[in-house]
Amino acid sequence: MIFLAIATCSGSAFAYRPFDGTDAAVAEPGELEVELQPAGVQQEQGTRTLIAPWTVLNFGLSEEWEAVFEGRGETPLVPSGPTELMMGGAFLKHVVVPGSLQGKDGPSVATEFGVLLPDSTGDSGVGASWAGIVSQRWDWGTIHFNAETALTRDHHADVFVGTIIEGPSKWKVRPVAEFFYEKEFGLEETVSGLVGLIWQVSDKLSFDVAFRHALTNRHPVNEVRAGLTFAVPLRFEGAHNR
Template identity: 85%
Template structure:
């Protein structure tokens, strides 16, 4: 387990490594800054990185630095993708130690190729995985399963997520989410997200997000968003900003050549 003093340094190093990797990019479309996801996976032999170098969350008089928030998507054959994610949290007011939280490992699979795969009709995918313990506290191991439906039109794209989980504290959890994006051909497109989540016996959250995604090129996308939520009757405000890029996996390409 990482020590509290080492975590901020390692988080900063990880951010620099990921940003530096952007010099050898492959095409990517951002699915930051959302809590939900889309019914698509990375291409085989591609590592797609979703990175938030820094964000700020305010709740009940406290501020927390969210840095880095990282999702690694490894494209596999047959419409599969391996996903590894987690984020660092450092209390700012009052200050406190950095924690690694919300770490998870999962598999995502496109069940029905559709408009996100340049075919007709909705794209349908599923994602299931293991929720890993936080770096501090007494959290355990959990599990999650989600169903995702996406449809792209000329005017925009809609993604619908339904997820159920057994949390790290072994509570049942339900999550329903809708993402709406502007036209995919726009260089800068507006985005919005609304979700409802209930962790039974513990908390209930209604959340709304608005933001922008700037497709700087077919190889790089930046995002910025503001989220306002109400959890158990008290407000939560969050600023998110990050980038998405993809890197070809050389060892995967070498294996296919052989």
């Protein structure tokens, strides 16, 4: 199911559970970081949709680069319908300026860019996106600022501006929030707010839960998200000794 989800992704070209935006950090070299939502529910104008699986695969290429494949399946529940693999994409993320997220002083600055692939249904085409991310960590918490511009699969211009706020990174369970504005010119406008919790079990494992409320073209959208993030090595020391 994880690899089915490579064919899909959310409207934004980047993600960091349970947010729509991301942080200015990359996976460690030789490591696969998996962000997985086994099940989530979205309610919009009388339609209830199962969002699953929603998956982001981050492959650490070097200290400053990672390859990202992200996406999600959508299954209408009310009214019922078939599962769709939608909004696929593949991206590269680069830490331009190492900072507080890399154990250094000052803000971390990163960029992410890539291709938006056609949906599994409909007549959508290929799009592209570019994003800039700035993150700063303090003792009291962390802030991530995101700005993205894109050419959508239907060839509309799109802009996304968002801010993620997290509680202290040393807390095992920290509160989180996200606010963003997105406009797809000629089609829709979204204002969104999210609140949630992240349980940091270890450096390689965390669980998250969040509630999101948004207005898209002034229509309410409510969403419940719950998932996990874990990291596994792509190569093992024993393999090099054989």
